[in-house]
Amino acid sequence: MKIQFPTIAIVGTGAMGRGIAQIAAQAGSQVFLLDANPGAADAAQAALQEQWNKLVAKGRIDATQASELVARLHPVKAVADLAGCDLVVEAIVERLDVKKALFAELEAVVRPDAVLATNTSSLSVTAIGAGLQRPERLAGFHFFNPVPLMK
């Protein structure tokens, strides 16, 4: 099966970012995890490992599959580490100024064909993209909580 986005970055590894990272890894993508809070990306990886271990205990996946899923998660420390990603999904704090600043920083490092997406609940995607050099590549990519359980 062809994976549409082989490399996905999740920025913001709180409640939503973790769930999005889980389904992205389960879809076969390599998943980079970035959070402004030091240690949060590593904590997200550990929490997802725990999640997959529970699926092993329930017999839904085997231990090898769980190890392969964990190996697809890559905690990183800086926006610059996301340069090679095909898709970046933002799930940070719900503040227009902070999201705009993040996307400006991302746009400076990702490839021209990379897709940027925001998981905003209530902000205008157009407003978030205003000021970007290529606002047309910013998508609203809204997930519902809990992400792994929602269609």
Ligand SMILES: NC(=O)c1ccc[n+]([C@@H]2O[C@H](COP(=O)([O-])OP(=O)(O)OC[C@H]3O[C@@H](n4cnc5c(N)ncnc54)[C@H](O)[C@@H]3O)[C@@H](O)[C@H]2O)c1
């Ligand atoms: N919780 C929900 O039910 C829900 C549903 C749909 C959409 N959303 C939206 O998803 C986004 C994330 O929500 P959440 O509930 O996961 O929040 P959360 O507070 O659980 O997680 C946000 C994470 O982003 C990190 N962060 C904050 N600013 C950052 C920055 N500049 N760069 C990198 N990381 C940063 C924080 O350290 C935190 O780990 C928000 O925009 C929210 O409105 C939330």
